Amino acid sequence: MADTMQFDLVSPERSLASLQAASVQIPGADGDMTAMPDHAPTITTLRPGILTVNGPDGESSYAVTGGFAEISAERTSVLAEKAIPTADVSAADMDALVATATDAVANATADDKDATTKALADMEALRVALGV
């Protein structure tokens, strides 16, 4: 069994990380999951949360908002709508994200009321977790 797998974290604007990782903890829509080498091929959507990578240079973590992750035996690719290293997240960033989520709830139709409310709750939980 391989010890590491290729891990890529990309956002539409740039590629944030591309390295060999031993494990990646992903905030999946249905709950956190940890992907390790030889994981069964899986595609999951993301909720706003913290993504943690165990790489050769120790652990690094990123705040991600929506997007999805594609996991296969040799590689894990996370395509996040927005991804920021946790150390760089500012209060202003979070304010903007929470404000957007709040707007979405306010403008939601009956169909996506639940989804937007959950997104807002996740966003606020992320803010608490980051402590900004």
Next chain:
Amino acid sequence: MPNLKELKNRIASVKNTRKITKAMQMVAAAKLRRAQEAAEQSRPYTERFNAVMAGLAASVGGSDSGPKLLTGTGSDQTQLIVLMTSERGLCGGFNTNIVKVARARINELKAAGKTVKVLTVGKKGRDQLKRDFGDLYIGHVDMTEVKRIGYSDAQGIAREILSRFDAGEFDVATIFYAKFVNVVSQVPTAQQIIPFAVPEGTDVEEGAIYDYEPSEEEILADLLPRGVATAVFSALLENGASEQGARMSAMDNATRNAGEMIDKLTIEYNRSRQAVITNELIEIISGAEAL
């Protein structure tokens, strides 16, 4: 023959023009490099995204119960044309080329009896189509204030398109933009974004059977709107690079033309100066002879 003073002024003014076009060319070159970098950095995301979408679409798309964004509304009567052009001029045939392709498509659709609606992004295209198709306009996105194209800009446009789709305003949406090939070549391109069509050149991965969490349908419902934003974003970036490339070569041409003009005017100036001197000499000599 114009007099000397006029010629001198002309030369000075063309020289100024050349300075301006030269400066614009260099600014465009610098912006082009940035735009190209941005386009390159977004490529990994777009490629992976499209690959995953293509796989999902293939597995879900067969059924009629698929989401509307994927399978369409079952009609193609009302067509939305999203016309992406630049906010500024002086970029050669860039805007005209995109508009030409869009105009041909609109005429074709109208001839086929379809209803056409137009959403413009960037004011140059809006101005060019206004006379013929002004009554088809349903909206305009202003990008004047945007210095650096970000994903949030694309999301804004995508939201606008999606809310109109949800409201049943159109069945098929196509974006028109210029694909960046290199500095001298930008290809006007039409890309259908609703219903989702796998862009050309996407390699669909075969073999791996994925587990989906949550279900395939839910993931698809989550990804399809993002797909629109992603397509819009990459079109915006391509367009940005194309605009700067077109402007750079247009300004390069203008600079060269100004140079040629200066040479021609200088020769003319020197000739007429010589003519004046010769004239004066003749006058002096004939004056002396007359004594």
